[in-house]
Amino acid sequence: MVDYRIDRHSGVATYVQIVQQTKQALRLGLLAPGDKLPTAREVVEATAVNPNTVLKAYRELEREGLVEARRGLGTFVRRSLGAAPADSPLRAELEQWAARAREAGLEREDVAALFTAVLETHYPAPAHPQMQTQAQRHRTRTHHPAPHTTSQGDPS
């Protein structure tokens, strides 16, 4: 089960936070295929965010093929995100690289910027909402003008 925590001052859109935290739970094995995500009602009662925000996050996860909504039952995990377990060689390499960057005198922000830049080069399509800029984010949000109809049928 995931326990979403919304940070209102992070500057990250709320629904993105839900997407990120779900993925985090998938990566860490807190959620496994077949697990049921909390209902929109459960999430909003715990976080006090608008239900449509939760539904939008779930739709985003569904679009990425991570979860599927089963009518009248809820939203279930389809696959996990286990590509980079904590002890993989890739991680070790990255650890070494980070240590070298630190020795070279790079600040935390410098490293982050560098990493993001490389990420952009190798994973160009900004399909992942968390990679969008503020402005893009709002544009995207307007593409979902009426998520309200689905809220009626939310099983809870």
Next chain:
Amino acid sequence: MTAAPTTLAVPVPARRAPRQVRWLLRLHRPTVLVWTAFVLLTGAALLWLGGPLTDASAAAWKAYNACDYSPRCAYDQDAILRYKDVYTYTNVAVLVAPFLVAAWAGGALTGREMESGTARLAWTQGVSPARWLASRLTVPALLVAASTGLLALLHRTAWTAADGRVDTAKPWYDYATFYANGTLPVALALAGLAVGALAGLLLRRSLAALAVSVVALGGLWAAVHTALPHLWPSVTRTSDLGTGPAGTGIPTAEGVVTAGGDRVAAPCGSDTTYGCRAELADLDAVGYWRDFHPAAHHWPLHLVASGALLLLAAVLVLVSFRLLRHRTGPAARPAGGERTRTP
């Protein structure tokens, strides 16, 4: 209990009517208890007055009259005084009852709910404003009519028991006795209820509405009192100059009749004094006349005055509903909430 004075505006299928009466009584439980105690106490006092006290007083008067002013004669003076006192207290209690109703209706029934906003709470809890007001008028109206009617009836019974037996018993036309002895306490109480309810709605302040209601009811009573002689055709009695104006009851006008048949104001009370005789002679007076209401007019006067008060109460109730409807916005569809009843 709310005998459907309004019809539901929404044609909701088979939705039970809100159980308002229970909560109305719960909200005003202290008032209901105090009022019940008041009615029971006054009622008990009236029963005591009409029974043992009247008997004791009548017996004392009988003894007193048999004494024939003999100084050594014994009679129960306490019984006579006790009757008089209890009569005065109960009489006042019956007459004060309508004012208590008016004060409560203005202060607590609508005024306080408007002031604190609980009326709005009720209106958004499945009770339309019209239904809210209807329940706040019908239930108290029934209780008030029943209790003041009972008090007036007991008062009349007690008074009748003493009539002719107790020498100091008040005559029927004594105003305090007259007003307490018929339907007028009921009509005044219901008018007080209507006045209070409207004042509360209008002023939306508990204390102000209380004061205005009591003063307004006082004004109404004064108006009734002023109009009383003219509410029923009076009876004229003429008498000769030696006896003075005659005819006991509620007088409306009196004077002297001249030889020419004219009715003029009397300059003085009887021709037994020299000055008066001269004045009457100057006027060429041949007798006295008096317009008055005899005992037989007791009920016509009560009923006409009560009818007028009830009519006024009905108008006030209608105004209250209109006011509420105007304030809260009418339904687009004709809602049945306008039909009002005479309390």
Next chain:
Amino acid sequence: MTVPAIEADALGKRFGRRAAWALRDCSFRLPAGRVCAVVGPNGAGKSTLLALAAGLLGPTEGTVTVLGTDPATARPEVGFVDQDKPLYPQLTVAETLRMGADLNPGHWDERTAARVVAGGDLDPNRRIRSLSGGQRTRVALALALGKRPALLLLDEPMADLDPLARHELMGVLMGQAAAHGTTIVMSSHVVAELEDTCDHLLLIGGGRVRLAGDTDDLLAAHTRVTAPARTPLDPHTVVESRTTGRQLTALVRPAGPLPGDWRTGAPSLEELVLSYLRNPGAPDQAPPPDTTETAA
């Protein structure tokens, strides 16, 4: 196509013939299922608007339609919590809830009402008059929610609550919206607390509607721009502009593509609202056409 929760047309209200208008020429349309924030300065007419929609006041001019009918007829489907949270002081908490059940026969949700009260650790036998402001708010909300309304009108619902209760009760409200599709309208002058909960905004100032629409649409329609001082901003509609030294910052409603050399950014909801509040003379956003509705 669903029936809008509230539709106002040239709605106006003044208290007395000579009084100033509390609300004037107010036209908007709130689609069903939204969580709508009514914001504006004190005395802007927020409470008047909510009372008009609740059928507690009659309009002086114009019309307001609630759930497809007039407010008086819609009343059984509408929950309302007044700013002062009026309750009968002589009743206990339990009695108040029993009264709610009796006054709303056939559609009383005892579980929800009890849950709202239980969250506050309230002794049900305490009298209302002995409760704190926040506890009264809780009971008032329980009454309004227990009615299971299709439309919930809340006038400054969170004002008396501590942050914990605020979060919890906001969660309960959102849960209602999620479970039953309840339309929620709440007024507030604290914009920050509404940012995450509301998806529709109604900004009222000086007795009129200045902004109305889904927050996403409103935010998308506005852009924060930074440009050299004295840059002409037309033909874009300027909500607010400020020049500091050689730099001009402004909030505009773009009428077309913006020049490439302007730095642009998306405003937050709070920034947007504050800009309008700071500039009473800024042009109002005309009530959006039916675009927000047709998709539903």
